Amino acid sequence: MTTDTAALSDTTNKPLQVVFLHLDLGIGGAEQLVLQLAHASASPHVGHEVHLVTTRCDPTHCFASVQPGGDLHDALHVKGQWIPADLCGYARAFCSTLRVLYLSFWIARRWPDVDLIVVDVLPTPLPFLRYLSHAALLFYCHFPDQLLVRQPSASGRVSQNHRALALAKHYYRQLLNAVEELSMRHADLCVVNSCFTQQTVRNTFPSSFPEPNPLPVLYPALDGAPSIVDLISSSSNKKKNLIVSLNRYERKKNLDLLIRAAAWLRQHNQPMPEAVANQTEQTHFEIVIAGGYDVRNVENVEYRAELEQLANQLNVPVTFLQSIDDGTRASLLAHALCVVYTPTGEHFGIVPLEAMYVGTPVVAVDDGGPKETIRHGVTGFLCQPTPADFGQALQTLLNDPEHAERMGRAGREHVRDTF
The missing domain is CATH 3.40.50.2000 (Glycogen Phosphorylase B;)
Structure with a gap:
């Protein structure tokens, strides 16, 4: 346990300031999970101060709790909309990294004394948050990001230019994969959504999450609305x-x-x-x-x-x-x-x-x-x-x-x- 998490454990009897960092609050299982965690943390019997920070939340394409008038709308902060999601259809992962890094800098400046920062989907901001903030860091891993990337299909004869482009993409992806694993190590605690994901994470990052090191399974909760x-x-x-x-x-x-x-x-x-x-x-x-x-x-x-x-x-x-x-x-x-x-x-x-x-x-x-x-x-x-x-x-x-x-x-x- 780090100094930050030890300090956090000593304050569990008082309300905490908790910030959730999520790239895009659209409609999906990952978004539903984040909102349920935020809602539970802000509930009267828990009473934490909760903030949701994202680069995008379209009122016509999001869950009701963050729509105008929703329970969590006042806790929502949409920042960094000016950063593009891709560059003419390319470099989506690179742009996503820039977007979450911007959010991490914004969070550190906005709440210098935040107690806990919850990050999910992309672990990239974790090293920066470790440097910029004294908060405890929790990373919720839905699945290794590198395994979600579609691999290009094999083809027959390709030109020299295509080979060079494919090689550049390969090293670009290898760099992002290395950053993903190194970033996850900066979390005070990593949790996963299922035993299936747990084993996949261990297989994908054997040096970072070897047996029997803990990698807790935290199943998503149901909406009791x-x-x-x-x-x-x-x-x-x-x-x-x-x-x-x-x-x-x-x-x-x-x-x-x-x-x-x-x-x-x-x-x-x-x-x-x-x-x-x-x-x-x-x-x-x-x-x-x-x-x-x-x-x-x-x-x-x-x-x-x-x-x-x-x-x-x-x-x-x-x-x-x-x-x-x-x-x-x-x-x-x-x-x-x-x-x-x-x-x-x-x-x-x-x-x-x-x-x-x-x-x-x-x-x-x-x-x-x-x-x-x-x-x-x-x-x-x-x-x-x-x-x-x-x-x-x-x-x-x-x-x-x-x-x-x-x-x-x-x-x-x-x-x-x-x-």
Whole structure:
């Protein structure tokens, strides 16, 4: 324990001044986590003085708590908007580094006596904050940043200029990777969001986080706001054919898997004898894909268009919703027959936890964080990322809504008792 953290531990009985540094407060799991931590720290029974510092928070593309009139809006400080997010589509990581460094200098000047600074996503500001501030430093690692970078695809013959550019990009990325690891060492405490991320961090940075050095897992919390809690009792009024996906419009989220699974289901679904006897029609279902969407994000725009085209090609009716509000999100979670979660290698995944909390079973990929949250066959299904595997899981739930209800009740108990 450093002098700073030792001093912090001696003041736990009095309110602290806590600053959260986050690059971009949009709509996503990382942003949701930061806001929940800030909200909990500022709650009356804790009473810390909380500030949120970011370079961007679009009122039309952020969570309600930081919108005008929200609980945390007065604690929000948006600085450094003048620093570009990229340079003509390039050097995004470099620009992100400049943006968080600017925030770190601004924080040090604005609150010279701050007690705790919480940094997430990018650890780059940690060495500067260590030098500029006496605050204790907590780094919340969602996933190693270098593993989130898309590797260029291999190609055949390339020109000499392209080889030189590729070599320059390689060394540029290697430098950023080294900075990432060195920066993480300056935190007084690093925590991760799942056991999956914990092992990935240890494998990526073996010299910095060797066994058995502590690297605590701090699971993201659930939102206990009335809009969620009130829907628990109403979740019994489920639509027995509503299938919901909640995720950002990004290709890595693999949302097209749900559309392909629905197409498989339409071709192969055979209702159970009980469904035939009850004259229930389970070959018809309603799919809603909702998620974070920013018109300034090229991938969001392109991928949504690709999904719509795929749905039309496969003749699968899908309702697409963009950047929905908290009430709509809560209602979809509570009233769906099931929630489908399609990413592979997801670091944690808050959506499955939210769905189970309101009594809705989850169909997800058998990989990453969902393996830690979903009990296969009890609170949902863990599947291989294929249309047939997902389609069979959906077929089971559609043909036997009572089984889905039992899974939902088990999921609610599982989340309540475990998380």
